[in-house]
Amino acid sequence: MAKEDDRFRSAQEGDREPLFATRRRTGGLVAFRFFAASVFGGICCIWFYRVVEPLEKDENRTGLFRFIWLVMLILEIWFGLYWLVVQSLRWNPVWRSTFTDRLSRRYGDDLPRLDVFVCTADPVIEPPLMVVNTVLSVMALDYPPEKLAVYLSDDGGSELTFYALAEAAEFAKTWVPFCKKFDVEPRSPAAYLSCKASVLDSASAAEVAALYREMANRIETASKLRRVPEEARLKYGDGFSQWDSDATQRNHATILQILIDGRKDKTIAIPTLVYLSREKRPEHHHHYKAGSMNALLRVSSKITCGRIILNLDCDMYANNSKSALEALCILLDAKDGKEIGFVQFPQCYDNLTRNDLYGSTMRVIADVEFNGLDGNGGPFYIGTGCFHRRDVICGRKYGEEEVESDEIQEIVEPEKIKSLANCTYEMGSQWGKEMGVKYGCPVEDIITGLAIQCRGWKSAYLTPKKKAFLGVAPTNLHQMLVQQRRWSEGDFQILLSEYSPVWYAQGKISLGLILGYCCYCLWAPSSVPLLVYSVLTSLCLLKDIPLFPKVSSSWFIPFGYVTVAVSAYSLAEFLWCGGTLRGWWNEQRMWLYRRTSSFLFGFIDTILKKLGVSESAFVITAKVAEEEAAERYEKEIMEFGVESPMFLLLGTLGMLHLFCFAAAVMRLVMTSRKAGEDLQTMGMQFVITGVLVIINCPLYEGMLLRKDKGKMPMSVTVKSVVLALSACTCIAFL
Numbered sequence: 127m128a129k130e131d132d133r134f135r136s137a138q139e140g141d142r143e144p145l146f147a148t149r150r151r152t153g154g155l156v157a158f159r160f161f162a163a164s165v166f167g168g169i170c171c172i173w174f175y176r177v178v179e180p181l182e183k184d185e186n187r188t189g190l191f192r193f194i195w196l197v198m199l200i201l202e203i204w205f206g207l208y209w210l211v212v213q214s215l216r217w218n219p220v221w222r223s224t225f226t227d228r229l230s231r232r233y234g235d236d237l238p239r240l241d242v243f244v245c246t247a248d249p250v251i252e253p254p255l256m257v258v259n260t261v262l263s264v265m266a267l268d269y270p271p272e273k274l275a276v277y278l279s280d281d282g283g284s285e286l287t288f289y290a291l292a293e294a295a296e297f298a299k300t301w302v303p304f305c306k307k308f309d310v311e312p313r314s315p316a317a318y319l320s321c322k323a324s325v326l327d328s329a330s331a332a333e334v335a336a337l338y339r340e341m342a343n344r345i346e347t348a349s350k351l352r353r354v355p356e357e358a359r360l361k362y363g364d365g366f367s368q369w370d371s372d373a374t375q376r377n378h379a380t381i382l383q384i385l386i387d388g389r390k391d392k393t394i395a396i397p398t399l400v401y402l403s404r405e406k407r408p409e410h411h412h413h414y415k416a417g418s419m420n421a422l423l424r425v426s427s428k429i430t431c432g433r434i435i436l437n438l439d440c441d442m443y444a445n446n447s448k449s450a451l452e453a454l455c456i457l458l459d460a461k462d463g464k465e466i467g468f469v470q471f472p473q474c475y476d477n478l479t480r481n482d483l484y485g486s487t488m489r490v491i492a493d494v495e496f497n498g499l500d501g502n503g504g505p506f507y508i509g510t511g512c513f514h515r516r517d518v519i520c521g522r523k524y525g526e527e528e529v530e531s532d533e534i535q536e537i538v539e540p541e542k543i544k545s546l547a548n549c550t551y552e553m554g555s556q557w558g559k560e561m562g563v564k565y566g567c568p569v570e571d572i573i574t575g576l577a578i579q580c581r582g583w584k585s586a587y588l589t590p591k592k593k594a595f596l597g598v599a600p601t602n603l604h605q606m607l608v609q610q611r612r613w614s615e616g617d618f619q620i621l622l623s624e625y626s627p628v629w630y631a632q633g634k635i636s637l638g639l640i641l642g643y644c645c646y647c648l649w650a651p652s653s654v655p656l657l658v659y660s661v662l663t664s665l666c667l668l669k670d671i672p673l674f675p676k677v678s679s680s681w682f683i684p685f686g687y688v689t690v691a692v693s694a695y696s697l698a699e700f701l702w703c704g705g706t707l708r709g710w711w712n713e714q715r716m717w718l719y720r721r722t723s724s725f726l727f728g729f730i731d732t733i734l735k736k737l738g739v740s741e742s743a744f745v746i747t748a749k750v751a752e753e754e755a756a757e758r759y760e761k762e763i764m765e766f767g768v769e770s771p772m773f774l775l776l777g778t779l780g781m782l783h784l785f786c787f788a789a790a791v792m793r794l795v796m797t798s799r800k801a802g803e804d805l806q807t808m809g810m811q812f813v814i815t816g817v818l819v820i821i822n823c824p825l826y827e828g829m830l831l832r833k834d835k836g837k838m839p840m841s842v843t844v845k846s847v848v849l850a851l852s853a854c855t856c857i858a859f860l
């Protein structure tokens with residue numbers, strides 16, 4: 127690496143100035159640690175109460191009651207320890223800032239080659255027009271075009287996507303120079319034209335807009351008809367001829383087309399653009415996105431071989447044209463930057479509604495927790511918006527010398543390169559294991575990032591004011607839950623895998639970072655305690671069994687303090703990250719739903735996979751919604767609509783809490799003489815179940831009141847009510 131850096135360094139003044147700065151928090155941190163200690167004190171009191179209380183008044187307590195008490199103790203120990211682990215994310219946060227002016231002064235246009243990998247997999251739920259907008263936005267990045275190459279990996283093997291990319295290659299000749307000349311932002315044409323419609327005063331802007339609309343029309347018509355226009359087939363014949371007549375999404379040869387070749391024609395000011403659809407055969411596992419990333423790594427190494435790689439999902443367009451320069455400020459920094467293997471930007475979205483009904487922003491994760499991870503050694507690699515050093519993602523350990531790779535030796539013809547993307551290429555090799563992105567895990571990104579960190583690299587988290595990349599967040603509950611199920615399952619698999627942060631990473635990364643990984647890797651198992659705790663609380667309310675100290679007792683203080691302190695802190699944090707009160711409330715609901723459905727299913731999936739019963743799959747998140755559903759999303763009306771076991775579980779739980787709460791209130795009213803006494807002993811349970819009922823309101827509405835297509839399917843509602851009612855009846859007469 128030293129050699130490389132020397133080559134890029136011009137002997138100018140100010141060479142020693144760092145290209146980025148790292149800021150730590152000081153004042154607030156002490157207050158936070160003090161607060162955290164007080165909460166932990168409360169948690170210890172709760173544990174203590176659970177242990178000593180049954181010893182004190184033991185008389186009329188049955189075996190069942192003691193058993194429940196023991197369960198509560200175990201659960202509270204779990205919650206307390208989990209809370210402790212989560213504190214690692216807040217213990218030592220850092221913020222990075224970059225000096226792009228210094229970078230330009232030092233390097234000018236003498237920057238390393240940058241290869242951008244965009245992945246798409248399905249022309250129906252990832253519309254080609256959206257994909258090419260992402261591609262165009264990165265082609266127009268503020269970066270010397272002869273040093274930039276954009277690769278689109280199409281796991282859908284779709285002629286429509288190829289056609290759209292060919293159209294985009296034409297349009298880029300107008301779009302890229304236009305962006306640079308007028309310094310427009312953002313550089314996704316769709317985003318630019320929709321948000322800046324009023325600024326289109328110059329003649330050239332109007333011309334570009336018209337050109338874009340024509341192209342968009344052609345692409346959308348083709349997508350709608352699912353047919354490529356004949357004249358395009360003729361025009362891009364050598365591309366289309368690579369599709370065999372019997373090619374399908376899961377069974378086709380490698381298709382590789384260099385649409386714009388910056389190697390041959392050094393005068394054009396447009397980045398290289400390449401379409402790749404790796405070979406797929408039913409008898410070979412394709413390893414989802416990880417497989418396509420590795421194919422891209424190999425193929426690009428024979429075309430442009432960028433020293434730096436940016437990975438993007440097909441919906442994540444570049445919103446900030448300086449992001450590449452910002453990332454290079456870290457990767458080219460001669461001192462602290464040398465140990466950094468990758469630079470991660472947060473995953474942000476441009477289709478969010480005000481109160482973020484599905485909690486898609488993951489505000490606190492992006493604005494608090496990842497800075498915490500950075501302070502402990504570096505954020506995770508999250509699959510999109512990440513700049514890697516090529517040889518690091520390919521397997522280089524920290525301390526080893528970088529292989530010089532920046533000048534392309536010879537131009538290899540595409541026909542020769544194709545074999546690198548064939549199914550059999552990886553057989554018997556280290557690809558997917560020690561080389562490239564790892565296989566076998568639904569969150570290939572997280573495990574790959576962990577492996578890189580275990581090889582001695584740090585990573586850095588960059589959050590420029592102007593968001594670097596914007597994508598499409600899931601717009602309905604089911605998709606959200608499915609996505610979270612994949613994540614929780616994948617993270618839990620990592621915990622149990624040979625790369626487990628607990629054993630494998632020991633001594634390789636800091637304790638804080640190990641705990642940081644654990645927070646997410648424990649998502650799936652944390653579903654069980656929450657489920658048991660909430661159901662037990664409600665059922666015991668129904669049975670009139672007190673589980674918590676009397677409201678008037680001093681033992682109540684720690685319970686009250688921990689609950690209030692933790693909620694208030696989470697609310698403050700949420701507001702501080704720019705959220706709304708409603709948004710926080712929605713987030714709490716999603717917290718509950720994720721945990722009691724996605725994470726539980728993720729947990730079960732993982733166990734089944736370990737037992738060899740099932741394989742985990744990568745369910746792609748749709749990036750489009752049908753019109754009515756999109757309207758409901760805009761109005762923040764919760765979308766159910768499909769029959770899903772996860773909904774059945776949520777519905778049953780919701781109904782169970784409702785019945786228990788209703789029954790307990792009725793009892794309170796009927797026995798009004800001792801109502802005060804009852805409220806004292808059952809107070810905490812009334813509050814917990816009451817909150818569960820209030821938070822479930824949109825669910826009840828969807829099950830019982832709504833008539834639109836997004837309501838809960840009747841079958842799910844009926845099953846949920848029957849299940850919850852039978853459970854309550856059984857328990858009531860137990």
Ligand SMILES: O=c1ccn([C@@H]2O[C@H](COP(=O)(O)OP(=O)(O)O[C@H]3O[C@H](CO)[C@@H](O)[C@H](O)[C@H]3O)[C@@H](O)[C@H]2O)c(=O)[nH]1
Nearest residue numbers: 245246247281414415439440508509510568569609746747
């Ligand atoms: O067989 C596949 C499946 C998916 N993809 C692409 O992978 C990306 C991510 O898929 P998406 O359905 O959008 O999943 P998300 O949950 O939104 O993705 C997050 O989580 C994934 C891991 O679970 C990471 O791979 C992603 O980078 C990260 O953004 C998309 O561009 C897909 O086109 C492929 O290329 N091939």
Ligand SMILES: [Mn+2]
Nearest residue numbers: 439441597747
């Ligand atoms: Mn996505």
